[in-house]
Amino acid sequence: MSKLLNQFRSFYVRNYPDDMETQIDYFAVFGGLGWDVDTTKPISYLIEELILQNFSTLNEKIEELTLNESNNKRLLRALAIGDRRIFSAFKRAGLNNGNGGAALNFLQEKGLISIEYSREEPAQSLNPKKKLKRSIARHRISHKVLFTQPFIRFWFYFIAPHTKDILEKNYENLFKDFALKQNSYTSLVYEELSELLLNYHIRDSQILSSGSYWDANIEIDILTITDDEKIYVGECKWTNHQVNKKELHKIQEKCEKLEITPTQIVLFSKRGFSKELTNLSGKDLALYSSSDFAALVKNISKEELLEEFI
Incomplete structure (x- = not known):
């Protein structure tokens, strides 16, 4: 962990x-x-x-x-x-x-x-x-x-x-x-937590590589690759408005430039998604809002408190 x-x-x-x-x-x-x-x-x-x-x-x-x-x-x-x-x-x-x-x-x-x-x-x-x-x-x-x-x-x-x-x-x-x-x-913290949530949901797969991706021309918040050759590409938006279809188009363009075909595009949003984008969610597109992060704190107790800063 x-x-x-x-x-x-x-x-x-x-x-x-x-x-x-x-x-x-x-x-x-x-x-x-x-x-x-x-x-x-x-x-x-x-x-x-x-x-x-x-x-x-x-x-x-x-x-x-x-x-x-x-x-x-x-x-x-x-x-x-x-x-x-x-x-x-x-x-x-x-x-x-x-x-x-x-x-x-x-x-x-x-x-x-x-x-x-x-x-x-x-x-x-x-x-x-x-x-x-x-x-x-x-x-x-x-x-x-x-x-x-x-x-x-x-x-x-x-x-x-x-x-x-x-x-x-x-x-x-x-x-x-x-x-x-x-x-x-x-x-940035939201992006790190989003990667953890994505990896939690695909935990039955062996993750070969996960994290952000960047090069001279492109930055992607999350790029996760599993041993069964599945590719998950994610973008995270910690803003006070809903994410709409435009963000989906942006990440699709990035995938085309990188010449990758994602198994699933995954979008994370503080305030949820437009109705148009929500209607597109399914096998190829996963959408996670703030409430979904509750999955990361299930079934834990005081005994799991760790030594921290002070």
Whole structure:
């Protein structure tokens, strides 16, 4: 069982939110922290009550985890807000392959991050005597990084940039930032959980490869391949409106560019789907909304609570 799934279940058993949308929203902020969270209270209220009022304690723990080393913290910040690609995170953090690589290795060994390896194939010319175009030849395949605890990513996404204001008890800019970016921030956790839900539903198959897919031109949220040569392609939308048929067309176009024929296209939506799209669901198209994530927390108990952040 993955660490993220353990944390998701632990959060649910500890706090029993009213619905799965609330579970996902609050888990994206507090997941891995290991504290009781009253999910009947507004999330912004809880950020102030649990995080900002305990800033000194939490910051001390963060400094301990990162050895209070600037390169480590700069890289975590860059990974939290960027596209998760290692090379672009080095650039954003002002690091090179040497000191950036050292920071990356330390954070991985510390268990704060994990590497998601690219499945992109190196470009090759159709004519072995002909060189690749410069733009293609210069493209570097880059692996990506995932945070092992949602709370650590939340800290470096929203809290660390506002440290000076927080020390002065000025929270206005932080909450403006959070209100503007909350859905975008939560999308990555939702994407990771969506992959877990898809793999739960195809658990009778042997999964050969699963995760996001990216190359120089295409990004797909979930691409899962099983040993019986079935291909599942998924897209995730954590937005406040229903997903419509246009999203289906987009993912079909991506599959055509990749020259793959999916066994099933799988769409995940925070707020459900249009009637037109719902009518198309079946063997070739699976649709999952927030309530379906209840499958991930079935038949668990307090005994499954794990050691977490604090």
